[in-house]
Amino acid sequence: MSIVIVGAGLAGGTAATELRERGYEGPVVLLGAEPHPPYERPPLSKGYLLGNDPLDDAFVHPQAWYAEHDVELRLGVEATALDTDAHVVTTTGGDVRYDALLLATGAEPRRLAVAEESGVPTAYLRTIEDSDRLKEAFGSGGRVAVVGAGWIGLEVAAAAREAGCPVTVFETAELPLLRVLGPTVAQVFADLHREHGVDLRLGASVSAQDLAEADLVVAGVGVAPRVELARSGGLAVDDGVLVDAALRTVDAQRGTSVASVLAVGDIANHAHPVLGRRIRVEHWDTAINQAKVAAHNLVGGEQSYDAMPYFFTDQYDLGMEYVGHAGADDEVVVHGSLGDRVFRAFWLREGRVVAAMHANDWDATDELRAAVDSGDLPSPG
Ligand code: FAD
Numbered sequence: 001m002s003i004v005i006v007g008a009g010l011a012g013g014t015a016a017t018e019l020r021e022r023g024y025e026g027p028v029v030l031l032g033a034e035p036h037p038p039y040e041r042p043p044l045s046k047g048y049l050l051g052n053d054p055l056d057d058a059f060v061h062p063q064a065w066y067a068e069h070d071v072e073l074r075l076g077v078e079a080t081a082l083d084t085d086a087h088v089v090t091t092t093g094g095d096v097r098y099d100a101l102l103l104a105t106g107a108e109p110r111r112l113a114v115a116e117e118s119g120v121p122t123a124y125l126r127t128i129e130d131s132d133r134l135k136e137a138f139g140s141g142g143r144v145a146v147v148g149a150g151w152i153g154l155e156v157a158a159a160a161r162e163a164g165c166p167v168t169v170f171e172t173a174e175l176p177l178l179r180v181l182g183p184t185v186a187q188v189f190a191d192l193h194r195e196h197g198v199d200l201r202l203g204a205s206v207s208a209q210d211l212a213e214a215d216l217v218v219a220g221v222g223v224a225p226r227v228e229l230a231r232s233g234g235l236a237v238d239d240g241v242l243v244d245a246a247l248r249t250v251d252a253q254r255g256t257s258v259a260s261v262l263a264v265g266d267i268a269n270h271a272h273p274v275l276g277r278r279i280r281v282e283h284w285d286t287a288i289n290q291a292k293v294a295a296h297n298l299v300g301g302e303q304s305y306d307a308m309p310y311f312f313t314d315q316y317d318l319g320m321e322y323v324g325h326a327g328a329d330d331e332v333v334v335h336g337s338l339g340d341r342v343f344r345a346f347w348l349r350e351g352r353v354v355a356a357m358h359a360n361d362w363d364a365t366d367e368l369r370a371a372v373d374s375g376d377l378p379s380p381g
Contacts, residue, residue: 007104008032011265013060018295044131045155082233107223138163142215149176153220170206240269264290324355
């Protein structure tokens with residue numbers, strides 16, 4: 001049986017690893033459009049961008065690992081079409097036949113027209129090359145305008161400040177990260193950035209004129225899942241590639257499961273069996289753990305993916321971890337000190353904990369996970 005993985009990112013690389021670790025000995029082809037073997041992106045906006053961590057630390061494996069484990073890694077090759085009846089992927093390097101296929105094509109930054117129209121050089125951050133360009137630009141100390149105070153925008157703002165650049169952040173919401181964290185905890189991030197000298201402009205849409213004074217605009221306005229290949233194969237697509245609990249794709253016309261084609265990571269819009277609804281998660285942890293379950297299911301397994309979303313960030317001296325899935329309207333209970341930025345926060349819906357996070361409290365992780373799993377609010381202390 002031949003397994004083909006499209007997308008040599010974190011999810012694709014992890015799936016190939018897991019197949020070999022589980023003892024699968026058949027052919028595995030891993031196709032990647034980028035020139036690099038699979039790597040982790042979080043360092044691109046943190047340690048690597050800051051110049052603290054070497055690039056080598058970001059790779060899932062050194063390139064030699066793939067040949068040593070008989071994984072045929074084809075880099076710089078893009079899959080352009082999919083025929084799910086014939087079991088063929090068309091690529092820029094020729095056709096590839098599969099018995100089982102894993103789609104792990106990830107996501108790409110949404111373009112920001114107003115920035116591109118502003119006449120100021122505009123950057124996005126997704127790849128090693130993007131991070132290298134930003135690092136170089138920050139080195140010149142020019143004025144940086146960041147559009148979007150989401151995770152990537154805020155991490156980029158922190159890195160630019162630490163490099164000594166004047167930074168303005170534009171965000172349409174009233175607070176950074178408001179939709180994810182709600183007002184109480186989002187305020188912590190607003191205060192953090194202002195204390196570090198960021199000019200945070202909230203609650204209004206950015207105009208080309210606002211950006212005109214910057215030397216560089218960095219647009220961090222979200223990503224779009226790369227679904228073109230799935231669509232070309234007649235798979236159901238709606239904010240990502242629809243997959244069932246076991247990560248199998250769905251035929252768009254018949255509405256039935258396509259047992260031989262799975263999808264994971266940033267592209268997968270997953271029917272989460274515990275949450276009871278679809279979610280598409282753009283996190284490191286999901287890419288890894290969905291890929292592990294998919295590797296099992298590609299070779300005949302029938303495992304559901306039921307982990308709660310998990311996320312982390314580092315900005316200046318604030319490190320945090322978040323587990324679960326809450327909304328801005330959920331009630332939040334805080335244990336610890338928001339002012340000192342050492343706390344645990346729990347989001348409650350109908351009296352049950354649905355998400356939890358800590359800031360700078362690294363012993364908290366087990367308590368957070370237990371609270372989200374049980375729904376019970378722990379006592380402070
Ligand atoms: P990707 O990593 O996007 O990999 C997909 C790969 O598929 C790419 O290499 C792409 O070129 C390739 N590809 C796409 N289409 C084709 C095709 N047709 N043919 C061949 N190859 C193709 N998450 C966290 O939880 N915490 C963090 O702190 C964090 N920080 C981040 C910082 C940055 C700068 C970025 C960009 C992301 C960050 N993330 C973070 C998100 C995390 O990196 C992603 O969720 C994760 O990379 C998703 O993995 P993936 O394999 O699904 O997709």
